Amino acid sequence: MRITVFHNSNAKSVHVAANLAAKLRQQGFSVVKDNPDIVITVGGDGTLLSAFHEYAHMLDKVRFVGVHTGHLGFYTDWRDYELDELVESLRHDDNQKISYPLLDVGVRYADDNSTVHYLALNEATLKRFPATMVTDVYISDELFESFRGDGLCVSTPTGSTAYNKSVGGAVLNPQLEAIQLAEIASINNRVFRTLGSAIVISKDEWIDVYPEPRAMDYEMTVDRFAPKQRPIKAIRYRIAKERISFARYRHMHFWNRVEDAFIGEKQH
Known part of the structure; x- marks a missing residue:
């Protein structure tokens, strides 16, 4: 061995x-x-x-x-x-x-329209500094909400006890094949409304986010790592084909x- x-x-x-x-x-x-x-x-x-x-x-x-x-x-x-x-x-x-699900993060970049895939064991986040992040959120190709706030966190079940928990997400048993979307400091008032709570997405669904196209200062992380900053056109989050085994x-x-x-x- x-x-x-x-x-x-x-x-x-x-x-x-x-x-x-x-x-x-x-x-x-x-x-x-x-x-x-x-x-x-x-x-x-x-x-x-x-x-x-x-x-x-x-x-x-x-x-x-x-x-x-x-x-x-x-x-x-x-x-x-x-x-x-x-x-x-x-x-x-x-x-x-014993194996657990992973998160596939498919990022379509605006500068050359290429798509790059990243794997996350815990979570992936999207934030914008110092301004408010504005992005449309779709679930399985249907518009779910127009988000305004500090950012979004998408986590795996094993990652649900990490950053996801600190922003108000639920703790999921890692035997579940699901991913979770948690809002980070969303803006909710008479003009702008979001769900305001975390949602759990089944293995047959996916999440697409479309950041405001004029903004180029988004920061994306995959677990503890930050890929080189490039203008983002869209990101698709779904359960990965790969799994981690212990x-x-x-x-x-x-x-x-x-x-x-x-x-x-x-x-x-």
């Missing part, structure tokens, strides 16, 4: 990653950078996001495992002091996995993760 150990620059993560790589080599695994079967990330959810984008071109071949060196994350099942148990689980690997040797219930991350110790 070919394994990549992918880590952030934190001193603790660097140390843990080196220790893990040594343990893997001792057990006969090939520790590689290219064409891995499994990518083990050491750090946190942000580290796993970076690894996802690094290996997004081979999602049909690779599985991910997360080791966290800080707080419990939504993508990280193992603690830094459980390396021996992780290596033992890898020794008995039988290709088990090698889950043990699995913490999703709602237990939510409770642990946002509520903490229960009061009895």
